[in-house]
Amino acid sequence: xxxxxTGAPRTKAERTRARIRDTALASFxxxxxxxxxxxLIAQEAGVSxxxxxxxxxxxxxxxxxxxxxxxxxxxxxxxxxxxxxTDLIDRLxxxxxxxxxxxxxFHRFAPGFLSAAVSPKSPINPLAAESTEARDLAVGxxxxxxxGARHSLPDDLARSLPEVFWLGYLLLALFxxxxxxxxxxxxxxxxxRGLKLLALALPLVKLPLLRKPLRELVExxxxxxA
Amino acid sequence: xxxxxTGAPRTKAERTRARIRDTALASFxxxxxxxxxxxLIAQEAGVSxxxxxxxxxxxxxxxxxxxxxxxxxxxxxxxxxxxxxTDLIDRLxxxxxxxxxxxxxFHRFAPGFLSAAVSPKSPINPLAAESTEARDLAVGxxxxxxxGARHSLPDDLARSLPEVFWLGYLLLALFxxxxxxxxxxxxxxxxxRGLKLLALALPLVKLPLLRKPLRELVExxxxxxA
Numbered sequence: 001x002x003x004x005x006t007g008a009p010r011t012k013a014e015r016t017r018a019r020i021r022d023t024a025l026a027s028f029x030x031x032x033x034x035x036x037x038x039x040l041i042a043q044e045a046g047v048s049x050x051x052x053x054x055x056x057x058x059x060x061x062x063x064x065x066x067x068x069x070x071x072x073x074x075x076x077x078x079x080x081x082x083x084x085x086t087d088l089i090d091r092l093x094x095x096x097x098x099x100x101x102x103x104x105x106f107h108r109f110a111p112g113f114l115s116a117a118v119s120p121k122s123p124i125n126p127l128a129a130e131s132t133e134a135r136d137l138a139v140g141x142x143x144x145x146x147x148g149a150r151h152s153l154p155d156d157l158a159r160s161l162p163e164v165f166w167l168g169y170l171l172l173a174l175f176x177x178x179x180x181x182x183x184x185x186x187x188x189x190x191x192x193r194g195l196k197l198l199a200l201a202l203p204l205v206k207l208p209l210l211r212k213p214l215r216e217l218v219e220x221x222x223x224x225x226a
Numbered sequence: 227x228x229x230x231x232t233g234a235p236r237t238k239a240e241r242t243r244a245r246i247r248d249t250a251l252a253s254f255x256x257x258x259x260x261x262x263x264x265x266l267i268a269q270e271a272g273v274s275x276x277x278x279x280x281x282x283x284x285x286x287x288x289x290x291x292x293x294x295x296x297x298x299x300x301x302x303x304x305x306x307x308x309x310x311x312t313d314l315i316d317r318l319x320x321x322x323x324x325x326x327x328x329x330x331x332f333h334r335f336a337p338g339f340l341s342a343a344v345s346p347k348s349p350i351n352p353l354a355a356e357s358t359e360a361r362d363l364a365v366g367x368x369x370x371x372x373x374g375a376r377h378s379l380p381d382d383l384a385r386s387l388p389e390v391f392w393l394g395y396l397l398l399a400l401f402x403x404x405x406x407x408x409x410x411x412x413x414x415x416x417x418x419r420g421l422k423l424l425a426l427a428l429p430l431v432k433l434p435l436l437r438k439p440l441r442e443l444v445e446x447x448x449x450x451x452a
Contacts (some may be wrong), residue, residue: 118344119337121403127404171397178346178353178450185447193443200436210426217419223412224258224404 018057020045023168024062025069032109033063033116063116064123067134068096074102077142088149092165095145096191099169100176100184107184110177127225139166157205160218167221243281246271249296250288259289259342289350293360297424301367302327314375315425318391321371321419325395326402326410335405335409352396355450365392382429386444393447419423 009018023045036058036163037211042052056062077098082091102187106113115122123130151158172194176187205214235244249271253262264285268278282288303324310315332339342350349356352364368388377384398420402413431440 046251111347115341115345115348120406121337122341175450180346186446190443190446193439197436197439197443198342198445200439203428210423213419213423213426217416217423220416220419224401 013034016047016051019054020047020052021062021065024056028063028066028109030103033112036062038062052174060123060130062134064130064134066139067124067131070102070147071134071137072196074099075137078141082144082148086148086150088151088202089195091145091149092198093191093195095141096172097188100172100187103173103176104184107176114174115175127136132220138169139163142169151202153202153205154211159217160215160222163222164218167224242273242277246273246278246281246289246396250282251292254289254292254335255331259321259338262288264288286349286356290356290360293350293357294327294363297360297363300325301363303328304367308370308374310390312376313430314377317371317375317420318424319417319421321367322395322398323414324372326398326413326417329399329402330410333402340400340403364395365389368392368395377428379428379431380437383441383444386441389448390444393412
């Protein structure tokens with residue numbers, strides 16, 4: 001079900017690691033965060049508990065594998081569609097919508113993941129040092145959405161936007177966790193309306209009156225990671 | 227340390243309940259969420275565990291007492307200052323700033339509270355049915371901030387704003403949990419800049435082009451509680 005996207009594992013150690021990892025990712029999809037344990041994964045992967053811990057010292061190391069996998073799926077879903085438009089709002093819509101589609105299988109387990117990840121002290125917090133690989137992939141996709149777009153935004157703002165759009169994605173995902181509407185259509189409506197409003201508001205950021213306070217706000221929001 | 231703000235307890239049952247409650251609130255301030263247990267509270271209040279459970283079936287019932295207490299402190303801190311201005315932005319600043327001041331003693335325990343409260347399934351989630359009393363107090367304070375202000379906002383928008391400003395307060399509090407700067411001055415700067423930008427942007431919401439999509443977005447955000 002899961003491919004090792006860095007190429008087929010060649011050594012026995014690589015194969016064992018890949019088997020544990022793939023078993024864990026399948027378990028997160030089927031059982032969610034709370035019910036997945038390293039002990040269970042070791043059993044299902046047919047390795048000893050000690051061997052499993054050798055490759056993944058904690059369950060959270062397996063969650064990081066999941067994060068990276070989800071980001072790769074997100075990128076794979078978004079990239080072909082990003083080729084279709086150079087409009088900034090369209091491109092953002094592609095990244096946000098394919099992101100939600102990629103998250104969809106996890107919706108029923110989302111409260112458990114959220115509780116485990118939300119603390120700034122959690123090693124699976126999206127802002128944590130441990131999440132750097134997955135975060136870089138995610139912010140990179142927003143980078144691409146902005147870089148490939150025709151727009152006339154001030155340079156300083158354009159540079160800060162991918163990070164802010166990514167933080168916006170975390171807030172959208174937070175809303176999505178709370179969204180019990182069928183197919184989470186309420187989140188999709190919020191996204192559509194938010195993008196429409198952004199399309200109307202973006203030209204205004206060039207007003208000298210708004211530009212400086214907006215840039216300062218955007219910079220400060222970025223400091224949430226500091 | 228804590229007063230029963232609904233008047234001095236008169237019956238023995240009322241006094242026992244108040245003693246358990248006050249002991250629990252002191253414990254949340256001193257130990258945080260994770261380390262506070264009903265067993266410990268019963269001991270410290272000098273009642274049996276069964277007696278404590280009779281008044282407060284779970285620890286989360288005690289958290290709700292804390293929420294209501296914090297909202298009352300917030301209101302007590304905000305109201306005298308609300309008398310000083312009829313400017314909407316000034317009044318919002320008062321409510322947000324006094325709110326952060328009231329939360330300040332809990333900052334070191336905030337990650338624990340956040341993890342316990344963030345799930346939409348949690349009975350101590352601010353949006354949960356169980357939190358209605360505390361939430362009504364909090365939204366009521368934003369109601370007062372808007373109702374006592376001179377402004378020329380469209381009526382439909384003005385009606386939705388207290389709820390949206392309160393959700394904004396939850397997001398500000400989320401940023402604050404992550405804020406490790408001394409005295410959480412980064413959150414205060416974010417607030418100041420956000421209010422400045424709001425002051426500049428509010429007149430724009432009367433533009434016919436922005437008004438409808440903004441109202442739709444505001445309504446949809448309000449649906450996070452549905």
